[in-house]
Amino acid sequence: MSAATIVSLPDQSTARIPKMNFLTKENGLLSWLLTGDHKRIATLYLISITFFFFIGGALAGLIRLELLTPQTSLMAADTYNKVFTMHGVIMVFLFLVPSVPATIGNFVIPLMVGARDLALPKINLLSWYLYIIAGFMVIYTMAAGGVDTGWTFTSPLSTHYLNTHVISTGLAIFVAGFSSIFTGLNFIVTIHKMRAPGMTWFRLPLFVWSNYAASILMVLGTPVLAITLVLVVLERTVHIGVFDPAYGGDPILFQHLFWFYSHPAVYIMILPGMGVISEVVSTFSRKRVFGYTAVAFSSVAIAVFGFFVWAHHMFIMGISNYAALVFSLLTMLVAVPSAIKIFNWAFTLYKGSITFETPMLYAFGFMGLFTIGGMTGVFLGTTGTDIHLTETYFIVAHFHFVMVGGMLMAFLSGIHFWWPKWTGRMYPEKISQFAAVVTFIGFNFTFFPQFILGTLGMPRRYAAYPPEFQALNVFSTAGATILGVGYLLPILYLTWSLKYGAVAGNNPWQATGLEWQTQSPPLTENFPVIPIMDHEAYDYEWLEKQNLARLRQEEVV
Amino acid sequence: MSEHNGQFEQKDEHQQEHHIVSPVVYGSILLALLVGTGLTVWASYIDLGEWHIAAGLTLFWNPVVALAIACTKMTLVVLFFMHVKYSTKLTKLTVASGFFVFLVLIGMTMSDYFTRAWGRW
Amino acid sequence: MSKSTATANGAAAEVHHEHPPYQRHHFESVEQQADTTNFAMWLFLLTEIMFFGGLFTAYLIMRNWYYPAFVEASHQLNIGWGTANTGVLIVSSFTMAMGVWSAEMRKKGMLVLFLSLTWILGMAFLGIKSIEYHEKWEKHHVPGLHWSDASFLNPASDPEVYKEYHDKPLAPDMAEKAGMYFFLYFAMTGMHALHMIIGISLLTFMIFRARAGAYTTGHVTYVENFGLYWHFVDIIWIFLFPLLYLISRH
Numbered sequence: 001m002s003a004a005t006i007v008s009l010p011d012q013s014t015a016r017i018p019k020m021n022f023l024t025k026e027n028g029l030l031s032w033l034l035t036g037d038h039k040r041i042a043t044l045y046l047i048s049i050t051f052f053f054f055i056g057g058a059l060a061g062l063i064r065l066e067l068l069t070p071q072t073s074l075m076a077a078d079t080y081n082k083v084f085t086m087h088g089v090i091m092v093f094l095f096l097v098p099s100v101p102a103t104i105g106n107f108v109i110p111l112m113v114g115a116r117d118l119a120l121p122k123i124n125l126l127s128w129y130l131y132i133i134a135g136f137m138v139i140y141t142m143a144a145g146g147v148d149t150g151w152t153f154t155s156p157l158s159t160h161y162l163n164t165h166v167i168s169t170g171l172a173i174f175v176a177g178f179s180s181i182f183t184g185l186n187f188i189v190t191i192h193k194m195r196a197p198g199m200t201w202f203r204l205p206l207f208v209w210s211n212y213a214a215s216i217l218m219v220l221g222t223p224v225l226a227i228t229l230v231l232v233v234l235e236r237t238v239h240i241g242v243f244d245p246a247y248g249g250d251p252i253l254f255q256h257l258f259w260f261y262s263h264p265a266v267y268i269m270i271l272p273g274m275g276v277i278s279e280v281v282s283t284f285s286r287k288r289v290f291g292y293t294a295v296a297f298s299s300v301a302i303a304v305f306g307f308f309v310w311a312h313h314m315f316i317m318g319i320s321n322y323a324a325l326v327f328s329l330l331t332m333l334v335a336v337p338s339a340i341k342i343f344n345w346a347f348t349l350y351k352g353s354i355t356f357e358t359p360m361l362y363a364f365g366f367m368g369l370f371t372i373g374g375m376t377g378v379f380l381g382t383t384g385t386d387i388h389l390t391e392t393y394f395i396v397a398h399f400h401f402v403m404v405g406g407m408l409m410a411f412l413s414g415i416h417f418w419w420p421k422w423t424g425r426m427y428p429e430k431i432s433q434f435a436a437v438v439t440f441i442g443f444n445f446t447f448f449p450q451f452i453l454g455t456l457g458m459p460r461r462y463a464a465y466p467p468e469f470q471a472l473n474v475f476s477t478a479g480a481t482i483l484g485v486g487y488l489l490p491i492l493y494l495t496w497s498l499k500y501g502a503v504a505g506n507n508p509w510q511a512t513g514l515e516w517q518t519q520s521p522p523l524t525e526n527f528p529v530i531p532i533m534d535h536e537a538y539d540y541e542w543l544e545k546q547n548l549a550r551l552r553q554e555e556v557v
Numbered sequence: 558m559s560e561h562n563g564q565f566e567q568k569d570e571h572q573q574e575h576h577i578v579s580p581v582v583y584g585s586i587l588l589a590l591l592v593g594t595g596l597t598v599w600a601s602y603i604d605l606g607e608w609h610i611a612a613g614l615t616l617f618w619n620p621v622v623a624l625a626i627a628c629t630k631m632t633l634v635v636l637f638f639m640h641v642k643y644s645t646k647l648t649k650l651t652v653a654s655g656f657f658v659f660l661v662l663i664g665m666t667m668s669d670y671f672t673r674a675w676g677r678w
Numbered sequence: 679m680s681k682s683t684a685t686a687n688g689a690a691a692e693v694h695h696e697h698p699p700y701q702r703h704h705f706e707s708v709e710q711q712a713d714t715t716n717f718a719m720w721l722f723l724l725t726e727i728m729f730f731g732g733l734f735t736a737y738l739i740m741r742n743w744y745y746p747a748f749v750e751a752s753h754q755l756n757i758g759w760g761t762a763n764t765g766v767l768i769v770s771s772f773t774m775a776m777g778v779w780s781a782e783m784r785k786k787g788m789l790v791l792f793l794s795l796t797w798i799l800g801m802a803f804l805g806i807k808s809i810e811y812h813e814k815w816e817k818h819h820v821p822g823l824h825w826s827d828a829s830f831l832n833p834a835s836d837p838e839v840y841k842e843y844h845d846k847p848l849a850p851d852m853a854e855k856a857g858m859y860f861f862l863y864f865a866m867t868g869m870h871a872l873h874m875i876i877g878i879s880l881l882t883f884m885i886f887r888a889r890a891g892a893y894t895t896g897h898v899t900y901v902e903n904f905g906l907y908w909h910f911v912d913i914i915w916i917f918l919f920p921l922l923y924l925i926s927r928h
Contacts, residue, residue, distance in 0.1 A: 117704035119714045185721045192647065193714040194704075220658045223725040227732035231865075238822035240861035242736055248855045253739060256666045257732050307661055311669065323669035530706075577782045578775070587772040594764050594919075598757065601924035619928075623920035630916045638775045638909045645713075648720055655724040659731045666735050670742070 004355050006284065009426065010505040017424040017503060021521040036121030037524050041128050042107035043422075046415075048128075049103060050491070052094040052135060057487065059087035064446075064477040070467040080463035081148035082164070086138070088151030089169060093176045094135055096407055097265065100272030101218075102127070102183050104414045105211045107422060109187060111515035112205050114196025114533060116525050119189040123182050130179035137172030141165045150461060152262070155243040155254040159235040167236055170229040177222045177229075180268070184218025187211055196514070198533035202296070205513050205537055206289055209296040210275025213303035217264040217271075221307070225261035228254065255314050263310035267302050270370075270402060273410030274299070274341055277363050280413050281345045283511040284360035285352025288538035291344040298337035298344075305334040315386045324383050331381035338374055342367060357509075358429060361436040362413035369405025369443065373398055376451065391461075394454025400447045409439070412490065419494065420508045424520045425501030431493050439486030445479025512543050576643040586637045590630050597626040700897045712899045719903040723910045726873075730914055733869065737862045737921065744855035750830055750845045751859035752925040754819060756810065760923040763806050764915065770799035771912040778905045781898040786891055789901070793885045796908065800878045807871055811864075820864070821857040830856045843927070863922055870918060873911045880904060 009015070022039045025031075032040055062083050066074045075083070106124065110117055118124050141147060147169045149158040158166050191204070191212050232254070234240055241247025243254045282289045289295055311319055311327040319327075345367060354360070376398040380386050389395065420426050449472040454460075458469045465473070507516040512535075518527055535542040605618035636642040641652055698708055705711040741748045777792035817836070818826035829836045830853035833845035848856075884904060887893065893901045 115704065119704075120718055121702075121704065123718075181725055185718060185725075188721055189714055189718045193710065193717060219721055219725055220655070220728055223727075223729035224662065224732050227729050231732070231736070234861075234865065238861075240822050240865075241858060242740070242861060248740070248744060248851075248858050250739065252669070253666075253736060256669065257735065260662055260666070260732075307658055308665065311665075319669045320672040320675065322672040322675060323665075326665075326668065525703075577779065580776060580779055583772055583775045583779070587768065590768045590771075591765060594761065594768065597920055597924060598761055601920070601927040604928045619926060623924055627917050627920050631913045634771060634909050634913055634916070638771050639906055647717065651717070651720045651724065655727045658724075659727050662728070662731050663735050663738060667738060670739055 005357060005429075006286065006353075006355050006510055007357065007426070007429075007508050008505075008510050009502055009508055012502055015503040015505060017521070018519045020523060021424065021519065022524045023521055025524045034125070036117065036125060038106050038110050038118045038121065038124055039422075039522060039524075041121075041124050042103050042105075044128050045098065045102040045106060045131070048132060048135065049095055049099060052090050052138075053487075056087055056090035056095055057484065059083050059090065061480065061484065063087060064480040066463055067465070067473045068470075068477050070465050070470050072463045075463070077463040078148060079146075081150070081461065082146035084461060085147050085150050086142055089147075089173065090138060091403075092151055092265070092269075093173050094131070094138060096269040096403060097176075097180055098131060098183065099269075099407070099411045100276060100414060101187065101211055101214060101268075102131070102179075104276065104411075104418055105187065105207075105272060106183070108418055108515050109190060109208060109211060110194070111421075111518065111522060111526055112208050112513060113191060113194060114199050114514050114527070114531050115190060115194035116527070116530070118186045119194055120182075120186050124186055127179045127182040127186070130175050130182070134172045134176035134179060137168055137175065141168045141172060144168070153232060153254075153258065155232070155235075155251040156245070159232055159243045159251070159254070167233050170233050174226050174229045177226050180218050181222045184215035184222075184268075187215040188219065191215075196530050196533055199514075200533075202293065203533055203535070203537050204296075205275075206278035206292065206295050206299075207272075207275035210271045210278070210299045213299035214268045214271040216300075216303045217268045217306060221261045221264035221268070224257055225265075228257040228261070231257070252314070252318050255317055256311070259310040259313045260307075263313060264303075264306045266399075266402070267306040270407050270410075271299055271302060273366070273407040273414075274338075276410045276414035276417070277345060277366050278341075279511070279513070280359045280363040280417050281348050282538050283417070283509050284357060284363070285349050285354050286540060287348055287352040288536075288540070289344060290347035290350075291340075292537060294340055295344050298340045301337040302334065305330065305337070309334050309381075312381050312386070315383050316390055328381055328383045332378065335374065335378050335381070338370075342371055342374075356433070357416075358427070358432040358436050359413045359417040361433055361440075362409045362416065365436065365440045365443075366406055366409045366413065369401050369409065369440075373401025373403075373406055376401065389454055391459055392454035393450040393458045393460055396460050397447050397450035397454055400450070405443050405447065412436070412439070415490075415494075417509070418515075419497070420504030421515055421520045421522070423498055423501070424504055425497050426504050426508060427490075427497045427501060428493050431489065435486050435489035435493070438482060438489070442479050442481070442483030442486050446476050446483050447479070449473075449476045449479075510543065510547075512538050512540060517546075576640075578637065578640060578643065582637055586633050589633055593626050593630045597623055600626070698895075698897070708896075712902075715899050715903060716906075719906050723906060726910060730866075730869065733862070733866050734917075734921075737866065740855075740858050740862060741921075741925070744852065744858060746848060747830065747852050747855035748859045749926045750833065750843075750848060751819075751856040751863075752923060753839050753843045753845060753927070754814075754817070754829065754836075755863075755923050756813070757923055757927065759806050759810050760919055763803050764919045766799050766803045766806070767912045767915050770796050770803070771909050773799065774905050774908045778898065778902050781888075781893045781901040784894045784896070786888065786894040789894060790885060790888050793881060793888055793901075797878060797881045797885060800874055800881065804871060804874060804878070807867065814860070814864075819856075819860050821861045825857055825860075827853045827856070866918055866922070870911065870914050873914070877904075877908055877911055880907075 022037055025037075032044065035041060062074070063080070066072070066080055066083070072080065106118070144165055147162075147164045147166055149162055149164070149166060153166065153170070191208055195204070231242055235243050242249040243251050245251065278289050278295060308330045309327055311323055312331045315324050315328075376394070380389055380395065380398060416427060416432060453469055453472050453476075456469065458465050504520050506519055509516070514531055514533070515522075517531065600622050601619065605622060607618060608616040610616055635652060641648055701708050701711055705714070773792045773795040777789055777796060780789035780792055814820055815824055817829065818824050819829070827850070829839070830848045831850060832847055833840050833843075839845070881904070884893075884901065888901075
């Protein structure tokens with residue numbers, strides 16, 4: 001790897017973190033717990049999400065440990081079911097869904113659009129409290145004995161056959177859903193109504209477009225999940241029978257309602273990550289994103305088409321052949337906008353001045369792994385192959401490639417990219433690059449064998465499996481250990497950097513974007529004067545001119 | 558804070574000069590809604606027949622009429638009581654997209670149920 | 679309108695910019711605040727459309743599958759009360775719209791009057807609903823809690839409904855599907871009633887604030903946005919009424 005870097009830090013002997021910033025503005029617990037400042041709320045979210053990520057990660061560790069042997073060795077099959085269910089519930093609802101929007105999005109979107117805060121600060125705070133309440137309810141569920149239905153709560157298993165804590169989990173996710181709805185609502189309103197003068201839609205950073213599209217999905221999709229969970233809770237308490245064939249109900253109805261949200265949910269999870277990648281790829285290629293309009297519209301297209309394809313999760317469940325046909329065809333369509341983005345990032349890289357700082361390493365990881373994950377999604381979207389591959393480890397590998405190889409990498413990319421803006425300090429580059437590479441290697445060792453396991457026929461959600469699958473499972477678990485190291489390292493060095501990291505200055509990456517034109521960490525009110533946007537997005541010439549002008553000013557002085 | 562950049566804010570603010578809807582309009586809509594209610598109750602007592610579109614595909618007029626009246630009432634409430642007629646394009650688009658996704662939920666779910674009886678290929 | 683000076687280290691000098699006390703600091707103008715909160719309320723209503731959407735989907739499927747049971751079960755609902763409730767809500771929407779008008783015209787007395795009328799009508803709706811629910815309980819038509827198929831296995835056992843509709847006795851497997859109807863009835867009207875209760879609670883708060891003059895100084899957004907919510911709850915009922923009460927009365 002070349003030693004070239006675009007990092008441009010102020011003189012470390014004289015540079016200081018600005019005394020007045022959003023972290024120092026007020027002190028005391030209450031100033032944090034009752035804050036309206038989007039940056040503080042983002043920080044609260046970052047801490048809480050990291051906490052739940054590690055719980056989910058520990059559960060993943062337990063899964064992989066159990067799967068070292070073909071028999072149930074570490075835990076009973078029932079316990080194993082609880083472990084993977086809680087892993088899924090926590091990772092999907094308490095980590096992936098809020099990951100980029102509630103942390104990076106909350107922090108950076110008002111800065112990017114040139115506003116002083118999100119449109120509805122109190123709703124933003126409420127969103128965090130709902131998240132915390134949901135988190136407590138999930139912890140209660142785990143302590144009380146857990147739930148073993150799988151995160152998808154498939155009926156009639158969840159409604160009639162299991163005696164575990166479905167109700168408390170359902171209610172927890174109901175609350176988490178509203179947390180998500182309020183975040184999305186806030187973003188849509190902010191992006192429409194709070195843009196600075198001159199900030200037209202097509203001058204917005206693509207990160208904003210992606211979060212906008214994800215927010216549409218949050219607002220329109222999540223309420224359906226909410227009502228579905230209400231129905232499940234009613235079914236379990238009052239036994240009304242809407243999902244029970246014995247009473248004339250239909251378990252498939254549950255699945256239609258559940259997946260109507262949960263398919264858009266996967267786009268809620270990935271779109272913000274794609275937004276991060278747009279920012280990072282542009283910055284570290286020193287080049288505007290190729291085909292800005294195409295990328296912007298592809299985000300919206302993913303959001304719209306994402307509503308039409310949910311039953312591809314139900315091909316084998318008993319929907320009619322004709323419905324399966326229609327949904328399969330539409331699934332082919334929804335893959336196109338995602339592919340458009342990958343092409344556009346590739347063309348952004350082409351003839352760019354590429355450097356390999358940590359955010360860019362994660363971004364490369366994303367592009368490769370998400371492409372594989374996405375393509376395997378197309379295999380699964382064709383009904384014929386899905387019949388063989390569904391409910392096997394192929395599915396598990398597919399969604400881990402897009403969510404962990406894709407989304408989690410994008411999240412880490414974004415955290416590293418905006419870390420200097422958030423904290424005023426740089427993270428240590430060498431160890432973070434090392435961690436990124438370790439993560440990439442660990443990830444591939446963990447999840448690539450699972451594609452093979454799936455095609456060979458190993459079912460998912462099984463604690464015990466035929467002995468011929470053991471070798472690949474051991475390989476996968478070994479990879480998971482490496483992956484775990486890759487995820488632990490950032491916690492350590494990022495915490496270290498809070499005290500000992502280099503002072504970052506306003507724009508260590510020499511990135512375009514309004515957030516980089518103000519101090520690090522930003523003021524509570526973001527900008528001393530609301531900026532006027534007079535240049536296009538990713539305008540590196542404008543940045544050059546700014547820097548030259550500043551240099552000349554300093555010379556004069 | 559900011560120099561009031563007139564040329565950028567002009568469009569948004571003056572487009573919708575806060576139109577105050579008159580009580581006369583409200584009164585007429587109230588009347589229309591009450592008439593609609595009476596109409597729909599009356600229609601439910603009459604057998605409006607059916608339309609045999611094709612073999613095994615019949616459309617009964619009673620629910621169609623009831624839903625049509627309900628949709629009309631809803632439209633009146635949305636346009637006049639909720640001021641959408643006098644609102645920005647954004648508001649109108651927002652309302653429309655809400656209905657659209659609602660219809661997708663119901664329509665595409667029903668497409669599974671309606672085609673189950675069609676049998677194998 | 680408002681000014682601030684940027685000092686050398688980037689911090690804004692604390693400037694008092696002239697804006698009405700009800701304008702939050704992150705907004706540039708009252709118009710922006712009003713516009714923004716109005717849009718936010720519409721987005722919230724979209725979530726409500728989708729929330730009820732799940733129930734409507736379940737209803738449509740079950741009604742299609744068990745039409746005879748749904749017809750006979752719907753005969754058990756008193757059309758007088760249902761129509762009255764529909765009228766009550768429609769008038770309450772009118773009074774709410776008039777309330778918004780009063781706030782816009784800065785007529786405090788009229789605002790309080792119309793909000794109070796809306797409140798009374800809302801309570802009337804809930805009152806009628808509780809009469810209806812009570813009647814359902816008495817007749818053992820509460821599935822899961824207090825249920826009996828008798829009225830559908832043998833409709834003649836329920837004289838006041840029978841003399842109007844002369845329903846045929848249903849086979850046991852269809853008769854029990856009336857339970858499905860009533861579950862959806864309670865779920866949908868119950869969810870609707872919950873929204874009414876929330877609305878009435880907010881209205882109570884608003885009436886007190888209105889009396890203090892909070893909404894007649896030009897700051898109408900609270901009343902206006904609440905009005906949107908109230909009209910939405912009315913629209914839900916506009917659909918619930920024909921779907922639940924008017925399935926087939928001929």
